Amino acid sequence: MTGLARDGGLYVPEHWPRFSEEDLASFAGLPYPELAVRVLIPFVGEDIERDTLRKIVRDAYRGFHHKLIAPLRQIGPNQWVAELFHGPTLAFKDVAMQFIGPLLSHLLTERNQHATVIGATSGDTGSAAIEALRGREGLEVFIFHPKGRVSDVQRRQMTTVLDDNIHNIAIDGTFDDAQAIVKGLFNDSAFRDERNLSGVNSINWARVMAQCVYYFSSTIALGAHSDRRVNFSVPTGNFGDIFAGYAAKQMGAHVGDLLIATNVNDILVRCLTTGRYETHSVIPTISPSMDIQVSSNFERLLYTAGGRDAAKVVSQMDQLRGTGSFVVDNLGLSEIRKDFLASRVDEATTSQTIGRLWSENGNLIDPHTAVGVAAAHERSDDLSGPTVTLATAHPAKFPAAVQEATGIEPQLPDHLSDLFEREERYDELPNDLAAVKTYIREHTAL
Numbered sequence: 280m281t282g283l284a285r286d287g288g289l290y291v292p293e294h295w296p297r298f299s300e301e302d303l304a305s306f307a308g309l310p311y312p313e314l315a316v317r318v319l320i321p322f323v324g325e326d327i328e329r330d331t332l333r334k335i336v337r338d339a340y341r342g343f344h345h346k347l348i349a350p351l352r353q354i355g356p357n358q359w360v361a362e363l364f365h366g367p368t369l370a371f372k373d374v375a376m377q378f379i380g381p382l383l384s385h386l387l388t389e390r391n392q393h394a395t396v397i398g399a400t401s402g403d404t405g406s407a408a409i410e411a412l413r414g415r416e417g418l419e420v421f422i423f424h425p426k427g428r429v430s431d432v433q434r435r436q437m438t439t440v441l442d443d444n445i446h447n448i449a450i451d452g453t454f455d456d457a458q459a460i461v462k463g464l465f466n467d468s469a470f471r472d473e474r475n476l477s478g479v480n481s482i483n484w485a486r487v488m489a490q491c492v493y494y495f496s497s498t499i500a501l502g503a504h505s506d507r508r509v510n511f512s513v514p515t516g517n518f519g520d521i522f523a524g525y526a527a528k529q530m531g532a533h534v535g536d537l538l539i540a541t542n543v544n545d546i547l548v549r550c551l552t553t554g555r556y557e558t559h560s561v562i563p564t565i566s567p568s569m570d571i572q573v574s575s576n577f578e579r580l581l582y583t584a585g586g587r588d589a590a591k592v593v594s595q596m597d598q599l600r601g602t603g604s605f606v607v608d609n610l611g612l613s614e615i616r617k618d619f620l621a622s623r624v625d626e627a628t629t630s631q632t633i634g635r636l637w638s639e640n641g642n643l644i645d646p647h648t649a650v651g652v653a654a655a656h657e658r659s660d661d662l663s664g665p666t667v668t669l670a671t672a673h674p675a676k677f678p679a680a681v682q683e684a685t686g687i688e689p690q691l692p693d694h695l696s697d698l699f700e701r702e703e704r705y706d707e708l709p710n711d712l713a714a715v716k717t718y719i720r721e722h723t724a725l
């Protein structure tokens with residue numbers, strides 16, 4: 280229910296549940312929602328009854344426009360993409376968020392509670408949260424996006440939702456500023472309790488949990504087993520999506536190497552290469568959902584791969600806040616390198632990759648997906664066996680970059696074709712925590 284833990288850290292399971300080979304074999308052929316139930320059960324335990332969980336999950340995936348939810352498409356020899364963009368807002372974030380919506384509703388109703396949901400977005404989290412939570416009783420939703428730094432499609436997907444419980448705010452700053460505001464709100468215990476704050480950023484464990492499922496579905500669909508693992512190339516920003524792959528691997532899924540694919544905002548690539556995690560300033564790119572410097576979920580990996588030493592992570596996070604950097608020790612780094620590779624993809628290569636896939640086989644891919652495909656291509660010698668790149672957004676969500684690379688204007692699916700005629704509603708606020716608190720108090724009906 281809460282995003283951030285009260286001590287400022289992130290929640291991590293005490294241990295990884297582990298599926299046996301027989302369990303995995305029994306997952307083969309299950310419809311996606313049923314597979315999701317099986318994968319989620321160990322995390323949910325007795326807190327939600329099986330049938331209720333089944334209902335929540337069915338509810339979650341009803342709004343998808345592809346029956347397989349996360350279909351695979353082959354793009355080359357040993358190369359696939361997993362299309363995760365068939366949800367209502369055309370980005371992979373729907374896969375988790377559509378689950379969070381009915382889950383949160385269920386828990387609040389059961390506890391007879393209200394909640395204020397807050398989230399910072401570089402574009403896609405916001406619309407996914409808004410679509411999942413619009414009109415839901417007992418919930419006020421405040422979504423902060425960096426003013427002028429999200430695409431028109433992304434902004435309109437958020438600001439044209441006019442339900443009374445949805446509040447869009449353009450913050451005069453970067454995504455990291457917006458994310459710092461959300462952390463600031465959570466770290467104010469009095470405010471947190473007064474509003475019963477809940478978070479839906481990728482630091483929310485329930486999101487990571489829901490994202491594990493497509494690593495299972497993809498490895499199973501490709502017939503993976505312990506001697507033929509499937510690698511994943513994951514366009515990475517906040518490290519939530521790829522951390523879910525790591526979690527799935529710990530749980531027994533036949534995941535091979537995990538390739539962290541970043542754009543020129545490459546803090547993770549530099550960290551895996553040198554051991555130093557050091558923030559620079561954010562560079563705007565054609566894959567804006569990955570234009571971040573602080574990759575929040577990496578903290579989870581530092582903990583789980585670093586010997587579960589909480590004190591060490593606390594000190595690393597303190598150093599990051601104080602000096603803008605910290606060092607991962609050699610032990611931690613070699614542990615991380617067992618599962619992860621990292622590649623940085625520049626803007627020209629991203630664009631060429633969109634063009635290449637279009638001319639090779641008529642596939643239109645969005646710039647985020649292109650970062651993943653380019654990284655998998657560049658590192659193909661290091662990756663043995665099949666590689667799946669997660670296609671994190673529909674090409675029509677980022678039409679300018681796709682048109683520039685291919686000359687083709689990608690079309691929005693029917694359910695969004697009138698997006699540019701819809702009325703918009705949002706407010707602008709300075710990058711100032713106090714102003715944001717006042718705004719939330721003044722705009723809450725509960």
Ligand SMILES: *Cc1c(COP(=O)(O)O)cnc(C)c1O
Nearest residue numbers: 403516517518519520568671672
């Ligand atoms: C959010 C997002 C990403 C990055 O995912 P993380 O979990 O933050 O690493 C990549 N691509 C798209 C399209 C996104 O919306």
